[in-house]
Amino acid sequence: MKRNVLVISAAVFMVGVFLMAMLVIKAQEESGAHTSADVHASSLLRENAPTAGSADARVTIVEFFDPACGTCRAFHPIVKGILREHPDRVNLVVRYLPLHPGSEDVVRILEAARLQGKFWEALEAGYAAQAQWAINHQANPELFWRSIGSVDLDPERVSLDMRSLVVSQNVQQDMEDARKLGVDRTPGFFVNGRPLVEFGQRQLLALVDEALEREYGR
């Protein structure tokens, strides 16, 4: 029986070392993420980035998103729910981070729609039809354009604007800022400058609650 004890204690030991090493690395990563968010705090916002909610809110969620990303689509109603729950206290700024092949043109269409004041409508329509235009992690801008046909957009202006310098600069700056902030997957959330390190709905809600408490007390 001594042997069984040896085998079991070796197993427990190895798993223990593994879990401890994981915890150490995760803690390092977390503090690293906070540091880079602090160092690059000026990269969080961009003038003219699409915004939802009250301008006076003291809690701001920044979301780096890719319209072709399934998790971003899944999180959209969650984020909207947070805004609905705290209408005057929380607002949302979204930034483009097109990581999927083909996404950059989709993002350019969205930015062109923003110039016509139709960003959120276009995004909603795009998310609703995501399965039709984003297949196998591949975004198809033409199918995307067709799937947001219900949004009242001037097509000629969209096709001109999506290649314009302004749109290019905005999209480029968002991608550059994401890189500085260490966001390499979507959706990437920050709440009042604090990064969502461990990903999840519960974790995001906790981060928002924390910020609400800090800003408005309980």
Next chain:
Amino acid sequence: MPPQQNSHDGWTLLFISWLLASTATLGSLFLDKALGMEPCSLCWYQRVFMYPLAVILLVGLLPLDRRVARYALPLAMTGWVLAAYHLLMYAGVIPESLQPCGSGPSCTEDDLGLFGFINIPMLSLLSFSAIVALLLAFMKRTKQ
């Protein structure tokens, strides 16, 4: 009916091979999950043959079942071939077809940089080699 526990039944050989397989399993998970070194496609195939070894050898040890070597050896040998192929590719002996950028990690790029010369395919090949050798020795001893 206490299991016979003489020191020549090769239990230690099996035990060490299980330790190796478990270390390789947890180690690769650590590199991937904690250090963010994503496995390339060849790494995945080696995992397919290493991970079950950690489980199957443990089952063979609790309690000792000598037939476990029969089932473990083909896994270890297949893994060994894959690791050898990977190391040759890593060393540049076998050319890797060019990969477009951004389509997952390359099989020849990742560098562990341990002591300057240890790389992941080498660790994999060493582990599979040792496990194959230990299992062969175990089988030889069992045959008598």
